[in-house]
Every structure is written in structure tokens, then in C-alpha cells.
Amino acid sequence: MTAITDNLETKNRDYAATFDKGHLALPPAKKYLVLTCMDARIDPAAAIGIDLGDAHIIRNAGASAKDALRSIVISQQLLGTREILLIKHTDCGMLTFENKDAYALVEKSLGTQAVEDLKSKNLDFLPFPLLEPAVQDDVEFLKGSPLIPEDVPISGWVYEVETGRVKKIV
């Protein structure tokens, strides 16, 4: 037990005590998926009004479309979603480094074996130097992928962690 697992168990007991959504179906009711960042300052359900059961929510470092491709294909082909909302955000950690910096950090803190593992996986951390162009690039990547049906609506957004506001980019 840690303070964090204690918190999980206490808060979950309260949540389950009033839970009344056990009837929801596996496929998302509103047939869309949201791809956003893992950033701790984003609560997608609250910030953009996603009711429980309505949409798949995929989150990774930077809301990377490339890194999310496996999940997107499963969401669309096996679970019937269509529309895609891609939401990156201001003050993202991915704006602050390049692959070589991450490799150097891993070597310093985890050692040579860890870096060799990164190299053997050819792991790309997929950082980006500019926010709005990165949203555009990822939307283009999805539109150009043979794995995404051509008639799927795809929009790109920026969430402002300073104001809670979402702004449409593309």
C-alpha cells in the first residue's frame, strides 16, 4: 500500500457507492473518439463535456496521432467510432525537448542498458517544437493514412491549460 493506492481505494469506494451506469454498452454511444495528451492538467470529460459511455478517450504524451494509430484503428474498425477530435494543449512538455535530450536523460538516470533498449526499439519520443503546426501535422497524418476512412470528420484543437478554453485550429 502507498498513499496513492490508499487514495484510489478510498475515492473508488465513494464512486462505486452511487454508481448507476453499469448498463452502458461497450461501443461508444456517440461514435466518436478524442485523442489528447496525458497532461495532468486536462480532464477531457469535464472540459469538453463527454458523458460516460459516449466516446473513446485516447491519451499519450503530446496527443501523438502516430503513437495512437493502433488504438484509433481498433476504435473505428472493431468498435464502430467515426469522428476524431485531436486536442493538443499549451505548455505541453513535448515542446521542451528533442529526442537526443531524452536519450541523454535516460542514459544518465537509467544507464547504458536502458539506452541500448531504446535504440533496439528505435524509439522516437515524437516531441514537437511548435504547437499549432503540430496539430495541423497530426490531422494531416490521419487524413493521409490508408487506415482511416476518407469520409471520417477529423478536427484539430488546442486546449489552454491557463484558461480552460478550447480553440479550433483545423
Add this chain to the structure above:
Amino acid sequence: MTAITDNLETKNRDYAATFDKGHLALPPAKKYLVLTCMDARIDPAAAIGIDLGDAHIIRNAGASAKDALRSIVISQQLLGTREILLIKHTDCGMLTFENKDAYALVEKSLGTQAVEDLKSKNLDFLPFPLLEPAVQDDVEFLKGSPLIPEDVPISGWVYEVETGRVKKIV
């Protein structure tokens, strides 16, 4: 504009109108990360009590540790998180198919070019046939990875979509 982007804009206007968390820092305050599934029936912040700013939340199809490795390394090495909570769930879509089924579905609905793209990427959809063993396997995978520090606490859980309850597996 679609009904879904309309909903986003309307709900976000309400959210931003009372938003008062613009001061939160980039690194998660409680230094932990949660890895769970993209499933539409899971609201991690509500279900396990994650306050805004406290933890990274990574979500993909099936809460796959392998697929999340890039994000986990960034979370820990660049943004200072340590503890990992891995949460899979009952009635997961990943329990219902195998890679060959997904490849066949993609070929049927998207055509030969799409399947060739999957093959060129050597894409593994990472489904699993049994829930609790999959939680154990993923925790083992993380514990055995040279990219995760040895002293990081890692726990594995199942969220019950029928009851809202979380159960510890490992």
C-alpha cells in the same frame, strides 16, 4: 461543424466560465501516472479520485503497457513521476478478437492498401484472451523493463464497468 464539435464548444464554454486552475504546474503534483483503457465507460478522474494536476493519465486500447512505453518514459524521465497504477477493465474489447480478425476486418472495410500499411508497420493490436493474467503480464513487463527504475511502485487493477468498483490484482 458537426453535432460533436458543437457539443464540445458549448460544454467547453461552460467549463471555462468557472475554470480556476490556470496556476497548476506542468509536472504532476502527486508524481504518479495512471495507465488505463480508452473505453468509453471509464472516467478515471472520477472513478479513482484524481484531482486536476495530480497525475498523468495515459489511455490506449486495452491499457497496454507495451504500447504506452514511450509515454511512460517521458512521464518519468522528463516530468518526474514515479508510481504507476495500471488499470484494465471487465468487458474489454481487447478480449474479443485476435490480430488475424483485426487484419481481416481492416482488409474488408478499408481494402488491400490498408492491410499492406498494417503489414509494413508490423502492427500488433495487442489483444489479450484473459483479463487478470493480462494485468499480471503487463505489470511484469514494466517491472522487467530496463526503462523503468527498479524501485518504482507498480500495481495492477481491474475496474468493473458493471459496478464502478476497482479491484487489486497485483
